[in-house]
Amino acid sequence: MSDRRFVHIIHEDVSVRDALASLMIVEGLNVQKHASALSFFETVDQNDQGCLILDVDMPDMSSADFLTTMTDQGVSLKIVAISAHADALSSNPAMEAVASAFHEMPGDLDEVVCSIHAALAPTRS
Numbered sequence: 001m002s003d004r005r006f007v008h009i010i011h012e013d014v015s016v017r018d019a020l021a022s023l024m025i026v027e028g029l030n031v032q033k034h035a036s037a038l039s040f041f042e043t044v045d046q047n048d049q050g051c052l053i054l055d056v057d058m059p060d061m062s063s064a065d066f067l068t069t070m071t072d073q074g075v076s077l078k079i080v081a082i083s084a085h086a087d088a089l090s091s092n093p094a095m096e097a098v099a100s101a102f103h104e105m106p107g108d109l110d111e112v113v114c115s116i117h118a119a120l121a122p123t124r125s
Contacts, residue, residue: 005030005048005049005050005120006029006030006031006032006048006050007024007029007030007032007035007050007051007052007053007055007120008030008031008032008033008044008048008050008052008056008077009021009024009032009034009050009053010034010035010036010037010040010052010053010054010055011034011035011053011055011082012029012035012036012055012058012060014035016055016105017033017034018033019054020112021033023109023112023113024116026073026094027113027116027117029116029120030050033047035057036059036060036061037058037060037061037066037069038060038061039090040052040071042074044073044077046073046075046076047071048075048077049077050077050078050120051077051078051079051080051100051116051119052077052078052079052080053080053082053112053116054066054079054080054081054082054099055081055082055083056082056083056095057083057084057085058075058096060119062093067095067098071111073099078100078119078120079095079098079099079100079119080099080100080101080102080103080112080115080116080119081095081099081101081102081103082103082104082105082107082112083104083105084100084104084105085104085108086118088110094106099116100115100118100119101115101119
């Protein structure tokens with residue numbers, strides 16, 4: 001059985017996507033990069049495990065539609081939300097309710113790494 005545990009990165013800016021991917025690879029994590037929400041949904045498998053670094057300011061899909069599509073496709077990855085706008089999460093109640101962490105970018109990358117490791121940690125029952 002192949003390892004389906006990934007850090008998925010959804011961001012339309014290739015330089016941000018590549019920088020976050022490089023950071024995750026240095027941490028020893030498997031990475032899949034996506035230029036859009038639509039490309040993510042074309043490749044993600046409901047059996048994938050891991051988490052998602054998600055730019056909440058996606059041009060191709062609203063955050064609410066993204067969350068609905070995740071549910072409809074049976075995808076249950078923890079979300080670490082990022083945005084260039086400090087108020088993006090507080091003005092987005094659907095994302096605020098499900099994101100395990102939120103980071104304004106550019107920001108402290110050590111905090112992003114900590115949030116990813118927390119999201120990847122096994123949950124206790």
